[in-house]
Amino acid sequence: MRPRLRITLALFLAAILGVASAAAFDQQITSTLSAEGYSVPRADGTWIARRRIVEDLRLGAFNLLPGSADPYYRGPRLSVELALRLDTDFAVGGDESNPAMDSAYVPGLTPVHVDANVANMSAEGLWQGALDVRAGRQIRMGTLGFFAFDGAETVVHLPIGASFATYMGYEVRGGDLLGWSDLELDGTDSGGRHGLTADRFPDREDPSLRLATGAELTLSPVAWLDAAAAVQAVGLNGPIASQEVGGRMSLGGEPILADGRVVWNAMLEVLGEADAELAVTPIDALTVAAEYHLFRPTFEGDSIFNVFDIAPENDAGGRVEVRPVSAVSLAGWGFARMADGSAGIDGRAADALVSGAGGGLGGTYRTLARSLSLRLSGVWEWGEKRLGAEAGAGQAFWNRRLWLNLRLSTWHLDDAFSSRLAGNLAGYVLSGRFTLTEGAVVVGEFEHYVGGGMEQRFTALAILEIEVWR
Amino acid sequence: MKRALALAAIAAALLAAVAGLGTESRGVSRALLPPSRPSVVDVHGRHKPGEPACVACHKDALSSRWASDRLAPTMEDCAACHPEAKGVTPLTPVTEACRSCHGPVPEGRRIVPGTYARPNVRFPHKAHAKEPCATCHPAAAAGRAAPPGEDTAGMRTCYACHLERKAPVACRTCHLVEADGVMVTRIEGAALTPPAWLKGPTHGATWVQSHASVAGSDSGFCAACHRNKFCGDCHLGRVRPRDAHPGDWIRSHAVSSRLDSPTCRGCHRSQSFCLDCHRRQGVAPDSPKDSRSFQGRYHGDLSPELICRRARTDIVSCASCHSESSCVSCHAAVNPHPSGWERRCAHLAKSNPRACAKCHSDDAWRRCR
Structure with a gap:
């Protein structure tokens, strides 16, 4: 068994055994069972069937320390969480998942996949409230974005409105035992070679453990200032996979709020991301904001995608939001994408200022018994275009035990890369949500689309959610 | 010049038209503090400010630990100053003296006892005993009438005071939470969302696109109301969330991904x-x-x-x-490679030569280092 999985399970078992004799604590079990069926068309007219069942099982134990369930308790808190997921696709053919079948095998395609999203123990408010510790498989969200790892994080809360977080562990990757790829560093296919010869899928690699570490200092000494600086490196035990330094700052509050964030890729010596927003809320019901976003794709250190001549996305735009009452939100937004100085795929001149633009109008009305929504949007870049309109309505019945929703949409697509995908399409989604009993909800959804030169497409989805507290 | 003045006038008119809208966020949430219906009418307006002192009628206020404690005075408490209230029962015939406090009661009818809704917040008066009552109940302290439930400080007042006095500002300090510390956001009659003055406008029509900046700057803010599973259903999910993947997504995602609208890389x-x-x-x-x-x-x-x-x-x-x-x-x-690459590649080659080695012979990239 891999070392880090051994450590993770040991910590989890220790937590369970160690507090088994504790006074009453709260336990939560959540199960979400989804069954989905649809088909994906190929260009040659054949279809790929997808018949998926996904089970998401979460177990949690909270308030493990005596007295911590009291509403006015101010001492340390201890909790344990585990989330397991089973993802199956009954329509995956045996040949598609068999490495010996040269003409059909798709690496990474398995009919059954089991992973653990989180498995950790958290202790908050230690050392008179100054220290938080979390150990095990966890996901952190910070200035540098999402990062999933098997390890430990400590957060020290300082009296001047500051906190300092440090963490170290192994990056969670798709090819690991109980691993998943949703948040791994992008750029290489590291799902494992599974005995493939060197000439078949030569880019596919066996996963390797990548040790990562990072730190983040957060400052919030006054109500109108919130700032943070972060650093993270992945691959300390071998070739470096990523080195990033970032910072963010929020200034102001009401009526003017200024936000900024930058991420510098120290390994590639490029600015990876930069965001800035200035939002003015002159009255409670109105917000006007100007935004700027820069994104320059970067990949993990092994990947050759890093070494290409890449032009960043430069988007400048704004939005207006009106909230006349709490149940209603109306918004308009737009952006322009700055050209990179090269000629476009649609013959656009190299000195063009703008390579794309987009915008839309939207509104929602939402109460516990009813909802309405309308959204018009359009995006264009380099001769590709997507225009669409969506309208939705929902109504609750039987004292809000039953909720029915209908969503209609129509789209126009222009695809410069494939005329096959260009055209108009329209469809609807009919869904219902029924509360069987407290803690048990069943959801059903049916989707139907036509147009675009393809046969009609259908998707059926059913979900059973159960939540039990004890 | 005239055009600019005309535009300014239109803008001012629009602002004036909507200025009164959205002000409900400044008041008290009726979901958190459901209105009570006391059996007396305009009781504070009938007493001079400070006479009697607040605690003379609300005897248990300074020792109360729970928002659900009944702090309104009973008939026996009123009888200390109003002898006519002594010994009164629901069966006592209504007199003009009764009507002077309980409002117009038709002949032959009984006085309806007051109802006091259970608040959906945590509030220990005991912890706030050193604050003047007028801080949170200005109308009552000034002897002014106010509709039931509206003479109470709203969240903005509470939050500002907690910040000033370095009291806890975590959501669970005042809000009801589940056993795992996540706030109860669905309360009879309402779904709670953060006020715009706290972290900017949130949960509006553009929230699917704009939530990244708020979540990235303070994930703990989101975690006050949302469990890991809520974020994971999209970011780690296996079932396509319709809000972020509208329309016939299998068909349209090719164009959408190239337009980077919506952004794919978050998930x-x-x-x-x-x-x-x-x-x-x-x-x-x-x-x-x-x-x-x-x-x-x-x-x-x-x-x-x-x-x-x-x-x-x-x-x-x-x-x-x-x-x-x-x-x-x-x-x-x-x-x-981009122009100037040979000046920049040394650091990458030193950190991770594997990318270089995929195309270059050993001699070439080693020279670069």
Whole structure:
């Protein structure tokens, strides 16, 4: 068994055994069972069937320390969480998942996949409230974005409105035992070679453990200032996979709020991301904001995608939001994408200022018994275009035990890369949500689309959610 | 000049028209403090400010630990100053003296006892005993009448005071929470969302696009109301969330991903999530023979030069179908590096030479280091 999985399970078992004799604590079990069926068309007219069942099982134990369930308790808190997921696709053919079948095998395609999203123990408010510790498989969200790892994080809360977080562990990757790829560093296919010869899928690699570490200092000494600086490196035990330094700052509050964030890729010596927003809320019901976003794709250190001549996305735009009452939100937004100085795929001149633009109008009305929504949007870049309109309505019945929703949409697509995908399409989604009993909800959804030169497409989805507290 | 004045006048008129809207966020939430219906009318307006002192009637206020404690005075408490209230029961006939406090009661009818709704917040008066009552109940302290439930400080007042006095400002300090510390946001008659003055406007019509900046700056703020599973249902999910993937997504995602609207990278990785499906569908160049459906002509008649120009601005989409060997086959002969690369590549070569070694011989990239 891999070392880090051994450590993770040991910590989890220790937590369970160690507090088994504790006074009453709260336990939560959540199960979400989804069954989905649809088909994906190929260009040659054949279809790929997808018949998926996904089970998401979460177990949690909270308030493990005596007295911590009291509403006015101010001492340390201890909790344990585990989330397991089973993802199956009954329509995956045996040949598609068999490495010996040269003409059909798709690496990474398995009919059954089991992973653990989180498995950790958290202790908050230690050392008179100054220290938080979390150990095990966890996901952190910070200035540098999402990062999933098997390890430990400590957060020290300082009296001047500051906190300092440090963490170290192994990056969670798709090819690991109980691993998943949703948040791994992008750029290489590291799902494992599974005995493939060197000439078949030569880019596919066996996963390797990548040790990562990072730190983040957060400052919030006054109500109108919130700032943070972060650093993270992945691959300390071998070739470096990523080195990033970032910072963010929020200034102001009401009526003017200024936000900024930058991420510098120290390994590639490029600015990876930069965001800035200035939002003015002159009255409670109105917000006007100007935004700027820069994104320059970067990949993990092994990947050759890093070494290409890449032009960043430069988007400048704004939005207006009106909230006349709490149940209603109306918004308009737009952006322009700055050209990179090269000629476009649609013959656009190299000195063009703008390579794309987009915008839309939207509104929602939402109460516990009813909802309405309308959204018009359009995006264009380099001769590709997507225009669409969506309208939705929902109504609750039987004292809000039953909720029915209908969503209609129509789209126009222009695809410069494939005329096959260009055209108009329209469809609807009919869904219902029924509360069987407290803690048990069943959801059903049916989707139907036509147009675009393809046969009609259908998707059926059913979900059973159960939540039990004890 | 005239045009500018006209535009300014229109803007001012629009602002004036909407100025009164949205002010409900400044008041007290009726979900958190459901209105009570006391049996007396305008009781504070009938007493001089400070006479009697607040605690003379609300005897248990300073020792109360729970918001649900009944702090309104009973008839016996009133009888200390109003002897006519002594010994009164629900069966006592209504007199003009009764009506002077309980309002107009038709002849032959009884006085309806007051109802006091259970608040959906945590509030220990005991912890706030040193604050003047007028801080949170200004109308009552000034002897003014106020509708039931509206003479109470709103969240903005509470939050500002807690910040000033360095009291806890975590959501669970005042709000009801589940056993795992997550706030109760669905309360009879309402769904709670953060006020705009706290972290800027949230949960509006553009929230799916704009929540990243708020979540990235303070994930603990989101965690006050949302469990890991809520975020994971989208970012780690296996069932497509319709809000972020509208329409016939299988059909339209190719254009949407190249336009980067919505942004794919928050939830998906090109070389694992996207490539696996594209290989199966036969779109990727290294798709297995049985599923290869384009015979190498996915990009139609577009020239490689034009395709590569597009790749320069959207390499993530390219990586969703192409693995590295696709690029090496052409770029072994065509320099893919940006201008000035030879000045920048040393650090990358030193940190991780594996990317260099995929194309360059040992001698070439070692010289670079």
